[in-house]
Each structure stands twice: as structure tokens, then as C-alpha cells.
């Protein structure tokens with residue numbers, strides 16, 4: 001079974017038997033793209049926190065501290081939420097405490113699921129091949145923006161669902177709509193997503209090129225597993241490239 005949640009506000013409707021489901025949290029602009037990149041660049045683990053203050057509490061334990069609110073790096077933090085800032089020089093071997101507006105919240109909301117992963121274009125094939133092999137029902141959880149629907153997360157949900165639909169039954173209209181959004185716009189993905197409200201927010205912050213970074217496919221072939229508040233790379237074997 002393959003279901004899609006179009007906004008965190010709808011998540012309670014999909015929580016029955018959550019312990020049997022693999023949940024993929026999707027916040028491609030930018031939290032889940034950043035998480036993939038950080039692990040790909042060698043970060044040891046990423047702890048998610050509910051507030052910037054809580055994240056800062058990890059500094060004395062040697063963590064790098066990262067916080068974003070409304071697209072902006074919170075003053076006083078080493079890192080915000082742009083994938084390209086998580087360089088190997090900075091993050092290799094390090095533990096990171098991260099809080100973001102929507103993405104890290106959705107990871108925490110998914111606690112209790114069979115497994116919880118972070119998904120993005122950067123790791124789409126790795127994630128799809130794992131989910132296909134693992135066979136558990138899949139719930140694609142779009143983080144949206146402050147409980148609202150957004151274009152980019154549903155677009156990605158459609159891209160992932162298109163890879164999964166031959167393996168899982170998708171009798172869920174949200175999944176069908178997501179696949180339709182992907183199929184009709186995939187050949188002009190960048191132009192399409194630059195129209196999104198969050199891309200326009202980035203334009204005001206002079207960060208519009210982050211959209212293109214977050215559209216790069218399979219550049220970070222990791223499997224970020226969120227467990228007990230911590231994200232680590234779950235890959236033990238080389239992944240199968242599909243899609």
C-alpha cells in the first residue's frame with residue numbers, strides 16, 4: 001500500500017497502523033535535501049530538536065549547531081539549512097543538532113512508524129530501491145509549509161510514487177494527484193518549481209539557486225533513518241540504481 005499525506009495537518013488521518021508503515025518525510029526545500037547531503041558528506045548523525053534553544057544546548061557536547069526559521073539561518077548558529085553549506089570539511093565525522101521550520105517537526109511527528117526516512121531528489125533511487133525491497137506499506141509525508149500544501153513536496157512525492165507504483169497498490173487520490181503533478185511537469189522541473197511560493201521566498205532571500213541544488217538527482221545516495229530523535233545513514237550495502 002502506498003499513501004500520500006499532502007500536509008502535516010492531514011497526518012492524523014493516516015496514523016492508523018502507523019507501526020506497520022515506512023514513512024518518508026519529504027521537505028525537499030530544503031530540510032530533507034540538507035539531511036541527505038550532510039550524511040553524504042560524512043556527518044556521523046543528526047539530532048533533531050524542536051527549538052533553536054534546544055539545539056544550542058548540544059554545542060557544549062561538541063555538536064555543530066544548525067537552525068533555520070522562515071528560510072533564514074538563526075543568528076548565532078554555525079549552519080542553517082542549505083545543502084551546499086554542509087561540506088565534507090565541516091561535517092565529516094561530526095554530530096549535528098538541527099532544527100528547521102517544517103521538516104524536522106514532521107520527522108518527530110512520525111515517531112511510532114515502523115521506520116522513518118528522509119527523502120529528496122538527492123537520494124531518490126536509493127530510497128526507492130530500499131522501500132521496494134523492504135515491502136512494508138509506504139506513507140509519503142509531505143512537510144508543506146506551516147501545515148499548508150506546497151508544490152515541491154507533492155511534486156517529489158509524485159516522483160517517488162512513480163518509482164514505487166508497480167510494487168505497491170496506490171488506491172489513494174493524493175498519490176494519484178502527486179504522480180500526475182510529477183508526470184506532467186517532470187520535463188520542466190526547474191521552471192515548474194521556481195514558481196512555488198517557497199522558491200519566491202528564496203528569491204527575496206537571494207537563495208533561489210537552492211532550488212536547483214535540491215533538484216539534483218541521486219547525488220547523495222544515502223538512506224537517512226530517523227530513530228529515537230537521531231538520523232543516521234542506514235545503508236549497509238550498495239544500493240541498486242533505478243529510475
Ligand code: 3SL
Pocket residue numbers: 027029030031032068070071072081100101102103104
Ligand atoms: O521548513 C523547513 O524545514 C525548511 O526546509 C525550510 S527552508 O527551506 O530552510 O526555508
